[in-house]
Amino acid sequence: MCRVTGKRAGRPRHADIGRAGTGGRAQILDAAAELFTEQGYGAATTRQIADAVGVRQASIYYHFSNKQEILAELLADTVRPSLEYSRWLEPSGEPALVQLYALTRFDVTLLSGGQWNIGALYTMPELRTPEFAPFREERALLRRAYGDRVAAAMTEGAIPAEDETVATSLAFALAESVIAMRAEGGSADPDLPDLVATGVLRMLGCSDRRIAQIRTRAVKLPDLTPAGDHWAV
Amino acid sequence: MCRVTGKRAGRPRHADIGRAGTGGRAQILDAAAELFTEQGYGAATTRQIADAVGVRQASIYYHFSNKQEILAELLADTVRPSLEYSRWLEPSGEPALVQLYALTRFDVTLLSGGQWNIGALYTMPELRTPEFAPFREERALLRRAYGDRVAAAMTEGAIPAEDETVATSLAFALAESVIAMRAEGGSADPDLPDLVATGVLRMLGCSDRRIAQIRTRAVKLPDLTPAGDHWAV
CATH class of the missing domain: 1.10.357.10 (Tetracycline Repressor, domain 2)
Structure with missing residues (x-):
């Protein structure tokens, strides 16, 4: 249950899911845009965004301070x-x-x-x-x-x-x-x-x-x- | 911590907070409308609606099956x-x-x-x-x-x-x-x-x-x- 890293390794990465983008930042914005508009902003988490891109949550925080900042952009x-x-x-x-x-x-x-x-x-x-x-x-x-x-x-x-x-x-x-x-x-x-x-x-x-x-x-x-x-x- | 009834008794009831309405149903709809439009629908709970009206959650379920039904109305x-x-x-x-x-x-x-x-x-x-x-x-x-x-x-x-x-x-x-x-x-x-x-x-x-x-x-x-x-x- 605690082996989060192990769990993550099995998730499809960007290349597998074919998400358009030229860099990490663009991929994060695209994944967040899909999540916010398809499922709703309120309940969305940076964890879900990271999962959708196929990266760790830390990668999200390298580019953005929080969910608000992603939406603002x-x-x-x-x-x-x-x-x-x-x-x-x-x-x-x-x-x-x-x-x-x-x-x-x-x-x-x-x-x-x-x-x-x-x-x-x-x-x-x-x-x-x-x-x-x-x-x-x-x-x-x-x-x-x-x-x-x-x-x-x-x-x-x-x-x-x-x-x-x-x-x-x-x-x-x-x-x-x-x-x-x-x-x-x-x-x-x-x-x-x-x-x-x-x-x-x-x-x-x-x-x-x-x-x-x-x-x-x-x-x-x-x-x-x-x-x-x-x-x- | 488990004495929910005791905690609830202290909450202001409808008459105290002056929420407009002619019956329980109208008050619930009004409280939900405020919550959904002021704070967002996604994160809102029937518990919050009950708290806003000043009734127990069971009163909400007497009138509506769930949050979706309130929004639908x-x-x-x-x-x-x-x-x-x-x-x-x-x-x-x-x-x-x-x-x-x-x-x-x-x-x-x-x-x-x-x-x-x-x-x-x-x-x-x-x-x-x-x-x-x-x-x-x-x-x-x-x-x-x-x-x-x-x-x-x-x-x-x-x-x-x-x-x-x-x-x-x-x-x-x-x-x-x-x-x-x-x-x-x-x-x-x-x-x-x-x-x-x-x-x-x-x-x-x-x-x-x-x-x-x-x-x-x-x-x-x-x-x-x-x-x-x-x-x-």
Whole structure:
């Protein structure tokens, strides 16, 4: 019973179970993402993550202080690329609605990508703890990136001037709705990013004729695909 | 240590802690809803629920077989009233978009109401287990209630004929986006149900002039507030 090492030796190692990854850290994140999204975060342990990767628990602690830190990194990967894209768009000189269309399309692509639907963890009560304050802050910045474009478009007269806060909340929520669609095994329509971006602009009161012009400009923007070691858009 | 009865006697009972409810069952549901949404469902135990209500664990099992059954009932209360409202709307003879507007408004009101944001639990992996098949089925029926109106509106030529499935997914997701807004402590704008219903119709390609007419008809419909013993719209 106490021969833990003996027990562990029999478990399949990474190579056997074919878990994708280029290094220990990536494999840990991938295994944790599967465990958190398939079985639940609350009951998951670093021991289970280690078992899934086929390494000892000590290997997990070499890369991460605890389970929270693993989740924090997984969550950051669902907002940081879109935030970086938003910062790249800012000085482009493109009209606010072109930027909003491009940002929404990028964000939906990011949230639809990857093997595990990490966004499904956004509403967990655990995320309200201080450990996840940096993630909450980054997500708030991304929401503000949407809000800035909505406000600018209203100022420019490109869309009707209405309640900015509500309009931003609905636009941001619509982009993130792909998380709920994935959670229910919804369609992986390759046009989804464009359909959602169109939906956002329509919802803000933009005409289809204008949206067609906006889309034409937005799709000409470089299709940045931020590179990372454990996620891909 | 073994005198459990003695230990329990000292705990505050319902009357002391002022938990709202008209009977044991309602109090249990309310306490569970708080525990599940504030601390997480995974780690919650029926013992904790009993402690929160101030009763013995046996009292919980008098009303519910297990924790799953409590959650199933809480979840049903987030979709069943809207589903009933949809069935009431069906033979009303109202145009599809008037029904869609009214249904969205009702659904958003329901999801915004109640003290605890139960909808935040929708994406939990635990809900994919067989125990929650009845809930998943009811939620699928509600989605279909949206979808039937979207399809009918396309057939009637009231909105552009586009991909029904995507349009329905986005409309349903937009209604449910109030869950995410609540999870982030978003505004409790009393106009939110109308703003979301308007957003849904705009997103489907309906003009503001038509939406104004639709709203006028929809708000004349009886504002049904389904009665229940542990929830209120």
